[in-house]
Amino acid sequence: MQDLKNKVVYITGGSKGIGYGVAQKLIDAGMRVAISGRTLKTVEQAAYYLGDSESVLAIASNVSNLDDEKAGVEAILEKWGQLDVVLANAGVGHFMPIDEMSAEYWNNMIDTNLTGVFYTLKASVDALKKSKGYYMTLASLAGTNFFAAGAGYNATKFGVVGFTQAVMLDLRKYGIKVSTIMPGSVASNFNNNEPDEKDAWKIQPEDIGELVLDLLKMHPRTLPSKIEVRPTRPDKK
Numbered sequence: 001m002q003d004l005k006n007k008v009v010y011i012t013g014g015s016k017g018i019g020y021g022v023a024q025k026l027i028d029a030g031m032r033v034a035i036s037g038r039t040l041k042t043v044e045q046a047a048y049y050l051g052d053s054e055s056v057l058a059i060a061s062n063v064s065n066l067d068d069e070k071a072g073v074e075a076i077l078e079k080w081g082q083l084d085v086v087l088a089n090a091g092v093g094h095f096m097p098i099d100e101m102s103a104e105y106w107n108n109m110i111d112t113n114l115t116g117v118f119y120t121l122k123a124s125v126d127a128l129k130k131s132k133g134y135y136m137t138l139a140s141l142a143g144t145n146f147f148a149a150g151a152g153y154n155a156t157k158f159g160v161v162g163f164t165q166a167v168m169l170d171l172r173k174y175g176i177k178v179s180t181i182m183p184g185s186v187a188s189n190f191n192n193n194e195p196d197e198k199d200a201w202k203i204q205p206e207d208i209g210e211l212v213l214d215l216l217k218m219h220p221r222t223l224p225s226k227i228e229v230r231p232t233r234p235d236k237k
């Protein structure tokens with residue numbers, strides 16, 4: 001997919017944080033981008049700042065609801081007639097020792113971070129087969145490094161990494177590329193963070209956007225399927 005102009009992208013959880021930063025970069029590169037989030041008003045607001053209605057579409061969808069995801073993809077196909085890139089990015093984190101973890105928090109993470117990634121794929125895979133497109137997941141270094149108070153989040157992100165690698169093996173015969181991106185700390189709104197100077201040492205959302213562009217521009221014969229990316233200087237914390 002070396003010519004990115006007018007290619008159509010769906011980013012789940014693009015109303016803020018990493019998804020929003022990636023959307024900015026892709027729109028700057030001439031792509032058409034649909035972003036989603038749980039409430040239409042919030043997504044529409046984000047879409048308004050990203051660009052005009054030619055290049056941006058706001059979708060209200062909860063990724064843990066398959067019908068929402070199907071309707072979102074249908075809206076994209078109705079508007080632009082194609083879908084080339086899907087970034088399953090929406091995610092949440094609840095951090096506490098496992099003996100304090102409520103079933104509600106556990107299910108919210110599994111339903112969003114893991115089942116949501118599957119539902120996004122399920123809704124978009126036919127369109128991706130048609131376009132010989134690219135499916136990416138936003139996992140985390142928490143998908144390979146476990147830590148105290150992270151059991152639920154670790155379980156989802158280890159799951160996303162395993163899922164994406166197996167999906168890569170299933171879908172490459174259709175000409176679909178599949179990668180998982182595993183960032184360390186990113187300056188986003190994750191866990192109610194308000195990014196400011198204290199986050200300057202972290203990866204910035206637009207850096208993940210650059211990475212996504214690099215992946216998209218890579219020669220069709222070559223596929224980085226699992227990408228770890230981390231702040232260069234965590235000692236600047």
Ligand SMILES: NC(=O)c1ccc[n+]([C@@H]2O[C@H](COP(=O)([O-])OP(=O)(O)OC[C@H]3O[C@@H](n4cnc5c(N)ncnc54)[C@H](OP(=O)(O)O)[C@@H]3O)[C@@H](O)[C@H]2O)c1
Nearest residue numbers: 013015016017018037038062063090091140186188189190
């Ligand atoms: N920040 C980090 O340090 C970091 C590091 C590694 C990986 N990650 C991963 O990166 C991804 C993006 O997180 P972020 O850091 O950008 O966090 P964020 O700033 O909190 O953004 C999360 C996005 O996901 C959306 N979202 C949450 N639950 C959703 C649901 N059920 N359905 C649809 N959209 C939903 C939110 O939209 P609404 O609230 O508007 O619904 C928002 O747009 C997550 O998968 C996270 O685990 C983050």
